[in-house]
Amino acid sequence: MAMGMRARESVNMSEDLTQAIAPYATALHDASLQSHCSSCFHRIPAQSPHDMSCTMCGSVRYCCSDCLISDCEVHSSSGECCFFVKHLREASPSTLTEETSDIRAALRLLYSLETRGLVSSDSVSSSNRIGGLSASGIREVLEEGGEIAEGVLEGSLLMLSARKSRMKNYVGLSNGLTIEKVALWAVMTNSVEVQISEEQSLGIAVYGPSFSWFNHSCCPSASYRFVLVPQNEGCTSNKPESCVVPVSKGAAPDAWHAWQNEEAGFAHAQCKYGPRVVVRCTKPINKGDEVFITYIDLLQTREARLSDLWSKYKFICSCERCTALPKPYVDLILNCDARNLKSPHNAVTDPAIEDLDNNLQQAISEYSFLDDSKACCDVIESMLSENLMNDLQQEELSPRKYILHPLHHISVSSFMILASAYRCSAFKSSTDNLHGENCDFIFRMTKAAAAYSIVLAGATHHLFLSECSFVTLLSHFLLSTGQSILDFAECIKGETRKNMPEAIFSFASCSTNSAKHDSVRYNQFRSTCEKFGKHLLSLSLQCWPFLAQGLPCLEKIKNPIDFSWLGPAIFQAFQLSEEDSFNLSGKHAPATLIEQQKECILSLAVCCITYSKYLASICYGPEHYLANRAKDLLECINHVQ
Numbered sequence: 098m099a100m101g102m103r104a105r106e107s108v109n110m111s112e113d114l115t116q117a118i119a120p121y122a123t124a125l126h127d128a129s130l131q132s133h134c135s136s137c138f139h140r141i142p143a144q145s146p147h148d149m150s151c152t153m154c155g156s157v158r159y160c161c162s163d164c165l166i167s168d169c170e171v172h173s174s175s176g177e178c179c180f181f182v183k184h185l186r187e188a189s190p191s192t193l194t195e196e197t198s199d200i201r202a203a204l205r206l207l208y209s210l211e212t213r214g215l216v217s218s219d220s221v222s223s224s225n226r227i228g229g230l231s232a233s234g235i236r237e238v239l240e241e242g243g244e245i246a247e248g249v250l251e252g253s254l255l256m257l258s259a260r261k262s263r264m265k266n267y268v269g270l271s272n273g274l275t276i277e278k279v280a281l282w283a284v285m286t287n288s289v290e291v292q293i294s295e296e297q298s299l300g301i302a303v304y305g306p307s308f309s310w311f312n313h314s315c316c317p318s319a320s321y322r323f324v325l326v327p328q329n330e331g332c333t334s335n336k337p338e339s340c341v342v343p344v345s346k347g348a349a350p351d352a353w354h355a356w357q358n359e360e361a362g363f364a365h366a367q368c369k370y371g372p373r374v375v376v377r378c379t380k381p382i383n384k385g386d387e388v389f390i391t392y393i394d395l396l397q398t399r400e401a402r403l404s405d406l407w408s409k410y411k412f413i414c415s416c417e418r419c420t421a422l423p424k425p426y427v428d429l430i431l432n433c434d435a436r437n438l439k440s441p442h443n444a445v446t447d448p449a450i451e452d453l454d455n456n457l458q459q460a461i462s463e464y465s466f467l468d469d470s471k472a473c474c475d476v477i478e479s480m481l482s483e484n485l486m487n488d489l490q491q492e493e494l495s496p497r498k499y500i501l502h503p504l505h506h507i508s509v510s511s512f513m514i515l516a517s518a519y520r521c522s523a524f525k526s527s528t529d530n531l532h533g534e535n536c537d538f539i540f541r542m543t544k545a546a547a548a549y550s551i552v553l554a555g556a557t558h559h560l561f562l563s564e565c566s567f568v569t570l571l572s573h574f575l576l577s578t579g580q581s582i583l584d585f586a587e588c589i590k591g592e593t594r595k596n597m598p599e600a601i602f603s604f605a606s607c608s609t610n611s612a613k614h615d616s617v618r619y620n621q622f623r624s625t626c627e628k629f630g631k632h633l634l635s636l637s638l639q640c641w642p643f644l645a646q647g648l649p650c651l652e653k654i655k656n657p658i659d660f661s662w663l664g665p666a667i668f669q670a671f672q673l674s675e676e677d678s679f680n681l682s683g684k685h686a687p688a689t690l691i692e693q694q695k696e697c698i699l700s701l702a703v704c705c706i707t708y709s710k711y712l713a714s715i716c717y718g719p720e721h722y723l724a725n726r727a728k729d730l731l732e733c734i735n736h737v738q
């Protein structure tokens with residue numbers, strides 16, 4: 098038996114499908130515990146006169162007395178407070194570095210459900226559900242063993258020990274399951290990362306059926322965003338009617354009971370201040386169709402997506418994208434050797450790709466654990482120099498084992514890491530550069546960051562034109578591309594331009610007033626995206642040779658926005674003018690920095706940011722942090738001009 102959500106009526110893209118849903122339980126990540134309020138998730142200002150912390154464990158902080166009062170019962174009675182005290186006292190130094198938000202959210206969830214009488218051991222045993230939330234896959238994960246199973250076993254023991262002092266009686270289930278294991282697994286498979294700014298996610302939240310019953314698809318029709326309740330204002334629910342209703346594949350009396358409970362306001366009573374989630378439609382949806390969100394990164398091959406979903410959730414995805422035959426264009430292209438670009442349908446997966454993937458993973462871990470961005474860039478660039486195609490004609494004869502092209506998943510992931518690592522190097526260097534000795538180094542790092550982020554955004558845009566669920570990723574990448582190009586424009590601003598004729602965009606965009614009924618017609622959306630694409634293309638034609646110069650891997654890429662130079666099997670996105678086609682042949686644009694190119698670099702930044710703002714308003718609404726950040730950047734540019 099499984100639950101899902103379907104549309105009550107036909108919905109256009111860019112409409113909110115749900116009201117702001119309050120969480121069942123939340124937990125800040127360990128890294129945010131000292132900087133953010135454990136109740137409302139707002140940042141606690143330095144030296145705030147209202148700031149308070151738990152006097153028992155000292156591990157959670159609150160921004161004001163209202164937040165403390167609303168959270169202290171669940172913090173202490175769930176066992177979270179005791180968990181902090183015991184965990185900090187008894188844990189070995191190695192386990193202290195492990196993230197504990199899953200365990201704390203599970204303690205809180207269990208306490209909230211138990212106090213509402215929503216947990217009975219019989220129903221948990223028979224339905225693999227707790228408080229209406231699915232815990233399906235728990236038997237498989239424990240039988241299979243491995244890291245995740247160990248996490249569930251160890252975490253549930255810590256939960257048990259934290260709850261013991263307050264528990265009236267121990268609840269065991271059949272087959273060695275305990276209520277703690279089920280609650281922890283339910284958190285692992287139903288919780289979402291709470292992201293409210295471009296910084297790292299703050300923590301996790303578990304919502305009731307009205308959010309947790311949305312199933313996954315690799316070509317989803319909806320996205321979600323978080324809304325923090327304004328400080329000191331409890332959330333009053335004046336709820337507009339939701340556009341989705343549950344659908345049950347089989348009889349599910351317990352699940353329906355939980356649904357009715359949530360409808361009656363259980364969650365609001367529990368988490369007065371916690372982050373709300375809103376689901377929004379990113380594609381037109383017909384009445385009665387199931388609505389899907391995504392649980393994973395969509396820019397992966399089918400094999401990687403299936404493996405991700407199996408290891409984290411224990412299900413095999415059978416969505417449209419995973420089962421389509423022949424495979425969809427994006428999946429063919431993400432996974433084929435450059436020599437097979439002419440007939441990607443016939444390509445077979447070469448085992449040599451695993452070595453490249455391992456190299457990449459190794460470089461990523463060096464970057465994230467050792468914070469060594471230089472070593473990371475060296476490893477990835479040397480892999481790309483060896484394996485990224487030079488010229489398609491010659492590659493056909495090449496005896497090399499595997500040849501990458503710029504739309505291959507290894508290349509796209511490499512661009513993503515390089516864009517971030519170069520930006521980080523430039524940033525570190527500029528903060529150390531008080532006397533201006535590193536100017537040349539900073540210039541090179543900033544230019545590399547801008548160039549790699551343009552090709553990342555260009556490759557994602559190309560894939561998005563044939564699979565529009567990449568829209569959310571594209572809006573994020575375009576914003577960071579715009580920011581990287583702006584950093585570079587700042588570096589070369591010596592003789593700043595006076596005007597930017599290419600930067601004036603007059604495309605339809607979302608209204609900035611309401612989040613609910615901003616619906617956009619799909620055809621209008623497609624044509625706006627194509628216009629933005631053409632702008633990106635014409636600007637990149639002028640400045641790409643200069644940006645890629647000195648970066649051997651990028652010099653192989655003739656144009657980072659339109660990839661038709663890769664051959665006729667590559668989906669051609671734009672109707673190119675003769676002049677553009679001539680420029681794309683790579684024989685034309687100069688590789689030195691001339692005045693016109695400087696203008697064009699800034700215009701490219703403006704175009705990326707404006708495009709990102711448009712897409713973010715569609716996916717998340719005009720008040721989302723992404724759209725707001727884009728607005729701020731555009732205002733800043735206008736101000737400087």
Ligand SMILES: C[S@@+](CC[C@H](N)C(=O)[O-])C[C@H]1O[C@@H](n2cnc3c(N)ncnc32)[C@H](O)[C@@H]1O
Pocket residue numbers: 098099100101229230231233234286287309310311312313314410411412413414415416
């Ligand atoms: C957040 S819940 C979604 C609602 C769930 N179907 C239920 O019955 O409550 C996540 C769980 O739903 C199941 N699920 C979600 N998407 C699925 C899909 N596309 N195919 C099969 N199972 C899926 C998995 O068991 C997953 O762990």
